[in-house]
Amino acid sequence: MMTETTTTTTTGTLRLGTRRSKLAMAQSGLVAQAVRDVTGRPVELVEITTYGDTSRESLASIGGTGVFVSALRDALLDGAVDFAVHSLKDLPTYGAEGLVLAAVPKREDPRDALVARDGLTFEQLPDGARVGTGSPRRAAQLNAWARALGRRIETVSIRGNVDTRIGFVRSGELDAVVLAAAGLNRLGRIGEATQLISPDACLPAPGQGALAVECRADAPELAAQLAVLDDPHTRAAVTAERSLLATLEAGCSAPVGALADVLAGGPATELRLRGVVGTVDGTSLVQLSTTGPVPATGGEAAALGRELAADMLAKGAAGLMGERAL
Numbered sequence: 001m002m003t004e005t006t007t008t009t010t011t012g013t014l015r016l017g018t019r020r021s022k023l024a025m026a027q028s029g030l031v032a033q034a035v036r037d038v039t040g041r042p043v044e045l046v047e048i049t050t051y052g053d054t055s056r057e058s059l060a061s062i063g064g065t066g067v068f069v070s071a072l073r074d075a076l077l078d079g080a081v082d083f084a085v086h087s088l089k090d091l092p093t094y095g096a097e098g099l100v101l102a103a104v105p106k107r108e109d110p111r112d113a114l115v116a117r118d119g120l121t122f123e124q125l126p127d128g129a130r131v132g133t134g135s136p137r138r139a140a141q142l143n144a145w146a147r148a149l150g151r152r153i154e155t156v157s158i159r160g161n162v163d164t165r166i167g168f169v170r171s172g173e174l175d176a177v178v179l180a181a182a183g184l185n186r187l188g189r190i191g192e193a194t195q196l197i198s199p200d201a202c203l204p205a206p207g208q209g210a211l212a213v214e215c216r217a218d219a220p221e222l223a224a225q226l227a228v229l230d231d232p233h234t235r236a237a238v239t240a241e242r243s244l245l246a247t248l249e250a251g252c253s254a255p256v257g258a259l260a261d262v263l264a265g266g267p268a269t270e271l272r273l274r275g276v277v278g279t280v281d282g283t284s285l286v287q288l289s290t291t292g293p294v295p296a297t298g299g300e301a302a303a304l305g306r307e308l309a310a311d312m313l314a315k316g317a318a319g320l321m322g323e324r325a326l
């Protein structure tokens, strides 16, 4: 831009809409600081309660429709806030009319983490160990992993914030719980993990560890300012993962794992995409991987996800997912 313009859309305090959980506040605080740094504008956090925060139903029963996201999107569209921060894995694969995904900042650790009693790793859990997770994706892969080790685990459906979930282990009610490493990192509690689970054993949820920064489509100046926070490799990776999820027509509570990572080194730099679908009991999994050049466009990244999903469907993925979301 050749001229300097001073309008209300590029100066003054920005209101950041956030969920009020400790984890959401930590995530939003990180983005708020980054936005202050790049824009020089004050940022204030506006707490918004979502249905996912108030409902005590299992996520598998209420999930798939953006339960953590809708209220934040409404606040954006109403003009109550200027931009919002979501966990990308909670964001529905369909976009929202009138909103843009202004930035996908550099991703945190995408892996799942085990928090077990007595410092145990997954391999050290005894036969019949009780492992808490509300995620069909984690249950499917952890059950399959246990079978491969020649034993069984009992997956127990739990919900709640990080304190509540780790509390089940501290109280002795469960032998272990599985949570996103990114959440523990952002809360400064990664030291409580007894194992970072290799994606070879358990692929994370599409978008896990990444954040989404959304604003209104009619605020292009703000979108351009927020875009400075975008990390192109993270955006390409999560675009491929979410395209795989969308092509499988699965929601965020379906037993679908996906992880794209940029393989650097060697003559070429490639994007690898791995995907898995399974039955919750872990008796059958369809797991496939593909690589392509690092996508230059969102369309190319999405194509990689669609292709892998088509291969998975050809191998029977649809039959393993049970109820498909719409």
Ligand SMILES: NCc1[nH]cc(CCC(=O)O)c1CC(=O)O
Binding pocket: 087, 088, 089, 090, 178, 179, 180, 182, 183, 207, 208, 209, 210, 211
């Ligand atoms: N399903 C809820 C949710 N959404 C995002 C995270 C963690 C942070 C992230 O993945 O970025 C969590 C908690 C968890 O899975 O342990």
